[in-house]
Amino acid sequence: MTTRTLIPPARLARPRGRALYRTAFALVAGGFTLVFLGPLYWIFSGGLKSAQEAVRTPPTLVPQTFQPENYAQAWNVMDLSGLLLNTLYYAFGALAFQLVLDVAAAYSLSRLRPVLGKAVLGMMLATLMIPATVLVVPQYLTVLDVPVFERNLLNTPWAIWLPSVANAFNIFLLKRFFDSIPGELLDAAAIDGAPPLRVLWSIVLPISRPILGVVSIFAVVGVWKDFLWPMLTLPDPAKQTLNVGIYSLSSGVPANVLTAALAVASLPTLILFLLFQRNIMSGLTAGGLKG
Structure with a gap:
């Protein structure tokens, strides 16, 4: 043919x-x-x-x-090393929370089949239709005074980590991959007496390395490139991210030094993509077809 x-x-x-x-x-x-x-x-x-x-x-x-x-002048004058360390701290903290909580949510929706699981997934996916700027005000009011706990999370890493966990797109990607795992493999582990957590740790996660790599890259890049939310929740100059810190110090810096600082800020994510572009593509297509 x-x-x-x-x-x-x-x-x-x-x-x-x-x-x-x-x-x-x-x-x-x-x-x-x-x-x-x-x-x-x-x-x-x-x-x-x-x-x-x-x-x-x-x-x-x-x-x-x-x-x-x-x-070199941009690195010293704008304290890019301190801003870079802050951004790495926020990015990998968000990565840790997303891997734990998003994987747990996706696995429960895919394999544990909770009551009203489809309705919960539908409401999560509906949030993808809402522009991110619409959610800025309610999210800010939430971290300003967290309900029940009555804590102010401004100028703390939790203001960056907690909102990043609620990522419906990553949960959907993980769920689609978990759905593609053969049920016979998980049933055999259950027959051998493995509880659901053991099945997740020993079988599902080793198979899911491609999609976990994609989610990890999305989590790091999402925090790295964000500007509006860190600017609102991290007013302390010593705790600001790379993008916000460069913006705060841009008024008294020559244009060529500012451009050099922006180039340095964009270099890590560019290198990350060039190193893992094959993993990104294979992870995005993994789980799309069964068989």
């Missing part, structure tokens, strides 16, 4: 067809490359310019003055 394509294979086999296909592919691939890599080149090259060249109009495509010391 032949595969149907947009262009017939017989036409692609001709020299003219191959030339047109390669030209179209090169134009499309080159256009997308410019769209995605253009901003990265602009920010990293802007950190190498002088202060006058960084604000020049029209801007220069290639730096005329090469000043790599701008990155």
Whole structure:
């Protein structure tokens, strides 16, 4: 059975067809490359310019003055090391809470089948339709005075960790993967006398490494790139994240040093994606098909 394509294979086999296909592919691939890599080149090259060249109009495509010391100046003047440690602390704390609580929620919805489990899942997925900015005010009022406990969580890591746990998208991804695990495997463990927690720890989690890697990356990047929520809940400059700290110190810093600081702030997530892009794609597609 032949595969149907947009262009017939017989036409692609001709020299003219191959030339047109390669030209179209090169134009499309080159256009997308410019769209995605253009901003990265602009920010990293802007950190190498002088202060006058960084604000020049029209801007220069290639730096005329090469000043790599701008990155060292940004690291020292804006205290990027302290902001980086704060961000790592918040990001990996949110990762730990998400792995524990989101996995437990997804496993219970997938395998334990609680009463009204489908209704709970439906209400969780409905929250994905609500814009994130709409939830800022009620979330802020909640961390300002936590119900029942009557605690103020501002300027504490809990203000970042607790809202990040309620991630319906990650729970849905985990549940879909858990649904794809063969039931016979889990039934055999139950027959051998393994309780549900033992089945989760010894069987489900080792199989779920691809999707756990994806959820981990989403959790770290979600905290790393967030700006509005840390700015509201962490007013203390000593406890701010990287993005908020750079914004707070941007008023008295030259444009080239500020651009270098922004390049440093974007570098860790870029490296994370380049290292684990294959795991991200395999984890997102895992559990999509049964069989």
